Amino acid sequence: MLPLPAFSDNYIWMLHDSRNAVVVDPGDAAPVLQALRDMGLSLQAILVTHHHGDHVGGVNSLRQTTGAAVYGPAGENMPEPLTRLRHGDNVTALGLRFEVLDVPGHTAGHIAYYCAGMDGAPLLFCGDTLFSGGCGRLFEGTPAQMQASLDKLAALPGNTRVCCAHEYTLSNLKFALAVEPGNQALQAYASHCAALRQAGQPTLPSHIAMERAINPFLRTREATVAQAAHGFDAQTDQRHAASVLAALRQWKNEFK
Ligand code: ZN
Ligand code: FE
Numbered sequence: 001m002l003p004l005p006a007f008s009d010n011y012i013w014m015l016h017d018s019r020n021a022v023v024v025d026p027g028d029a030a031p032v033l034q035a036l037r038d039m040g041l042s043l044q045a046i047l048v049t050h051h052h053g054d055h056v057g058g059v060n061s062l063r064q065t066t067g068a069a070v071y072g073p074a075g076e077n078m079p080e081p082l083t084r085l086r087h088g089d090n091v092t093a094l095g096l097r098f099e100v101l102d103v104p105g106h107t108a109g110h111i112a113y114y115c116a117g118m119d120g121a122p123l124l125f126c127g128d129t130l131f132s133g134g135c136g137r138l139f140e141g142t143p144a145q146m147q148a149s150l151d152k153l154a155a156l157p158g159n160t161r162v163c164c165a166h167e168y169t170l171s172n173l174k175f176a177l178a179v180e181p182g183n184q185a186l187q188a189y190a191s192h193c194a195a196l197r198q199a200g201q202p203t204l205p206s207h208i209a210m211e212r213a214i215n216p217f218l219r220t221r222e223a224t225v226a227q228a229a230h231g232f233d234a235q236t237d238q239r240h241a242a243s244v245l246a247a248l249r250q251w252k253n254e255f256k
Pocket of ligand 1: 052
């Protein structure tokens with residue numbers, strides 16, 4: 001499994017068994033075609049999490065050149081033809097089972113794919129819902145929907161590898177440290193990620209146990225996080241996770 005960099009900060013995740021490959025959210029066909037050529041792989045399936053251009057832009061051209069099957073959310077505008085997926089559906093590719101989870105919030109029909117994994121820990125392809133240290137912007141959903149979606153992802157096994165679609169980690173962690181300056185796990189993780197980026201390495205995949213420890217958007221029920229959110233917006237109901245999340249999201253949008 002490897003992240004193919006695309007645009008300025010997207011990753012197109014590719015899984016392969018040395019013969020066949022699966023890609024997730026190919027916003028651009030070129031890096032995928034290059035990787036297929038370099039490794040002598042044939043593309044079996046394309047999994048899409050949501051309708052944004054930086055996730056679907058390469059789908060038509062990849063379908064045409066490789067004949068790969070395309071899968072995407074039932075409730076969103078998608079490049080046809082494709083198989084549309086709902087919560088609880090499964091996709092089988094590379095002999096692996098990808099379970100579909102509904103995770104609305106960033107977009108109304110956003111889905112994620114959970115796979116028990118070919119070797120080692122489970123994999124989660126969560127698009128723009130959960131990022132390392134952050135979450136997606138609420139373009140089409142409510143804070144309550146995003147809170148429920150993040151709760152679903154936080155409940156996955158702690159060793160689940162989080163394969164999100166953007167390298168936003170350092171800017172997310174800068175914000176996370178403003179919310180929880182005293183969180184020691186967060187401080188250590190932030191230095192670790194800064195060193196990775198300095199060495200030109202991706203910070204991803206992260207894993208769910210780490211996100212539970214350091215990601216303020218998965219920590220909306222922690223008193224420190226709720227108090228910080230209330231400090232940003234005095235209207236925040238500290239006992240209400242979605243209210244805390246709404247304040248954090250607004251704060252992050254304005255944060256520099
Ligand atoms: Zn998006
Ligand atoms: Fe995106």
